[in-house]
Amino acid sequence: MRSRRDPVSSGVVREGPACQVAVTLVSCACQRRGEIRLVTSGLSRHDRFVPYVLETARLTLRPLTVSDVDNLLELDADPEVMRYLSAGPGPTRHEIRDEVLPWMRGYDEREPGYGFWAAEATLEGDFLGWFELRPLPDREPGEAELGYRLRRSAWGKGYATEGAAALVWAGFTEFGVRRVLGETMTINARSRRVLEKIGLRFVRTFHESWHQPVEGAEHGDVQYALTGEEWASSHGPRPELRVWAT
Numbered sequence: 001m002r003s004r005r006d007p008v009s010s011g012v013v014r015e016g017p018a019c020q021v022a023v024t025l026v027s028c029a030c031q032r033r034g035e036i037r038l039v040t041s042g043l044s045r046h047d048r049f050v051p052y053v054l055e056t057a058r059l060t061l062r063p064l065t066v067s068d069v070d071n072l073l074e075l076d077a078d079p080e081v082m083r084y085l086s087a088g089p090g091p092t093r094h095e096i097r098d099e100v101l102p103w104m105r106g107y108d109e110r111e112p113g114y115g116f117w118a119a120e121a122t123l124e125g126d127f128l129g130w131f132e133l134r135p136l137p138d139r140e141p142g143e144a145e146l147g148y149r150l151r152r153s154a155w156g157k158g159y160a161t162e163g164a165a166a167l168v169w170a171g172f173t174e175f176g177v178r179r180v181l182g183e184t185m186t187i188n189a190r191s192r193r194v195l196e197k198i199g200l201r202f203v204r205t206f207h208e209s210w211h212q213p214v215e216g217a218e219h220g221d222v223q224y225a226l227t228g229e230e231w232a233s234s235h236g237p238r239p240e241l242r243v244w245a246t
C-alpha cells in the first residue's frame with residue numbers, strides 16, 4: 001500500500017516500461033446484503049491473466065489509461081491525500097506521464113492478474129482515485145498487498161471499503177491469492193479502519209527507515225493480513241461469478 005520502493009510513493013521508477021495489453025475482460029460485481037457478489041461466465045484460465053473491469057454497487061474499477069495523467073497529477077498534488085505517504089512536493093506531470101503511469105499500467109503484464117485500477121463513480125463517471133492489489137518482491141508467493149488512494153472529495157462515503165472488498169474478493173477467487181496484506185502508517189486511522197472493515201486482522205507494528213520521513217513516522221507502520229481460509233470462513237459459500245470479454 002505504501003511501499004518505499006515504488007514510484008507511487010517515491011516518484012522513482014525502478015522497473016521497466018509498460019506493455020500494452022490486447023484483451024480486456026469485464027467482471028461485474030454486485031453488492032448484496034453487504035457482500036460482494038461477482039458473476040462470471042466463459043472465463044478460461046488464460047483469460048484470467050488480462051486486465052479486467054470490476055463493478056461494485058457504486059464503483060467501476062477499470063485499468064488505468066494514458067488519459068489518467070491529469071487525474072493522477074491532481075490526486076498526488078493534494079497534501080492531505082499524501083499526508084501519510086510522502087513528504088515534499090508530489091511528482092511532476094512529466095514524471096507521471098513518463099514514469100509513474102507506465103509503471104502502474106505495466107504491472108498487470110509483469111504480474112498477471114494484479115495491478116492498479118482507476119476508480120470511478122459509476123453513475124457520475126468521476127475519477128475518484130485508484131486501488132491496487134499486487135505482489136511485492138519480498139512477499140511470499142500467493143501474498144498480495146492491497147492499497148488505495150482516493151481524492152479528498154470522495155472520502156467518508158465508504159468507497160475505499162467497497163472497492164477494497166471487491167479486490168479482496170477477486171484476489172481470493174480469481175487470481176490465486178492466498179493472503180492479502182495491508183500496511184499503513186500507525187497514525188493513518190482512516191486507512192486502518194478500512195482494512196479492519198474488510199476483515200483484515202492486525203499483525204504487527206514495525207519501523208523502517210525513510211529517506212524523507214513524514215510527520216508521525218516515529219510511531220511506525222502497522223501490518224494487517226487476511227488469509228483465503230479466514231476470508232472464506234467469514235464469507236460463507238463462494239459467490240457466483242461471471243466475466244466476459246469486451
Ligand SMILES: CC(C)(COP(=O)(O)OP(=O)(O)OC[C@H]1O[C@@H](n2cnc3c(N)ncnc32)[C@H](O)[C@@H]1OP(=O)(O)O)[C@@H](O)C(=O)NCCC(=O)NCCS
Binds near residue numbers: 155156157161
Ligand atoms: C484512506 C482512504 C482511502 C479512506 O477512504 P474512504 O473512502 O474515506 O474510506 P471509507 O469511507 O470506506 O472508510 C473510512 C472509515 O474510517 C473512519 N474514519 C474517518 N476518519 C477517521 C479518523 N480520523 N479516525 C478513525 N476513523 C476514521 C470512517 O468513519 C470510516 O469508518 P466507518 O465506516 O466505520 O465509520 C482515504 O482517506 C485516502 O485516500 N487517504 C489518502 C491516501 C491514503 O492514506 N491511502 C492509504 C495509504 S496506506
